[in-house]
Amino acid sequence: AQSVTQPDIHITVSEGASLELRCNYSYGATPYLFWYVQSPGQGLQLLLKYFSGDTLVQGIKGFEAEFKRSQSSFNLRKPSVHWSDAAEYFCAVGAGRDDKIIFGKGTRLHILP
Amino acid sequence: DTGVSQDPRHKITKRGQNVTFRCDPISEHNRLYWYRQTLGQGPEFLTYFQNEAQLEKSRLLSDRFSAERPKGSFSTLEIQRTEQGDSAMYLCASSFGTAAYEQYFGPGTRLTVT
Numbered sequence: 001a002q003s004v005t006q007p008d009i010h011i012t013v014s015e016g017a018s019l020e021l022r023c024n025y026s027y028g029a030t031p032y033l034f035w036y037v038q039s040p041g042q043g044l045q046l047l048l049k050y051f052s053g054d055t056l057v058q059g060i061k062g063f064e065a066e067f068k069r070s071q072s073s074f075n076l077r078k079p080s081v082h083w084s085d086a087a088e089y090f091c092a093v094g095a096g097r098d099d100k101i102i103f104g105k106g107t108r109l110h111i112l113p
Numbered sequence: 114d115t116g117v118s119q120d121p122r123h124k125i126t127k128r129g130q131n132v133t134f135r136c137d138p139i140s141e142h143n144r145l146y147w148y149r150q151t152l153g154q155g156p157e158f159l160t161y162f163q164n165e166a167q168l169e170k171s172r173l174l175s176d177r178f179s180a181e182r183p184k185g186s187f188s189t190l191e192i193q194r195t196e197q198g199d200s201a202m203y204l205c206a207s208s209f210g211t212a213a214y215e216q217y218f219g220p221g222t223r224l225t226v227t
Binding site for chain 2: 032042
């Protein structure tokens with residue numbers, strides 16, 4: 001069965017520091033992979049997606065993610081975080097012909113001033 | 114493009130009551146999804162429509178839950194005889210055609226069952 005693991009429930013970084021959020025997936029075929037961000041009171045916003053091709057994908061708000069098939073990982077990175085990046089981040093995998101998305105449990109990002 | 118909208122944003126109800134939520138997808142999006150998100154968890158798939166046809170239902174969707182999408186436009190999710198375990202955020206998403214995985218989410222309806 002498809003699954004997504006985000007091993008870090010909370011991450012705290014200082015403003016201006018670099019960020020890496022971890023994500024591991026389990027899926028039998030070539031996965032469709034996503035990162036979403038959810039701010040309090042807001043819906044989920046798609047940051048970036050990987051379907052095929054270049055394994056380093058660029059997203060909105062300065063985020064990028066790298067697909068590593070050998071490690072079943074799709075980690076999210078940002079070189080310099082801003083206070084406005086504080087939110088919950090969800091990694092997800094697209095599964096099955098019904099197009100449902102399987103989400104991880106999320107990583108809450110805290111930013112220190 | 115006004116995005117996916119959901120109504121109401123918050124609903125407090127007493128156990129045993131029925132509730133209904135509405136989702137308006139992005140215009141011309143033919144696919145519509147419902148997810149449920151409980152505290153500390155990621156969203157979990159509930160059901161999915163292509164136009165007016167309901168094509169998939171999760172095991173999470175007990176017989177107290179029913180969803181419709183008349184005319185392939187807006188959708189409603191009804192929960193009958195609510196239980197405290199139904200307290201959650203109910204999220205709606207929509208997508209178009211072959212970009213089915215590019216789902217755009219609404220702000221959600223937060224349900225509290227007392």
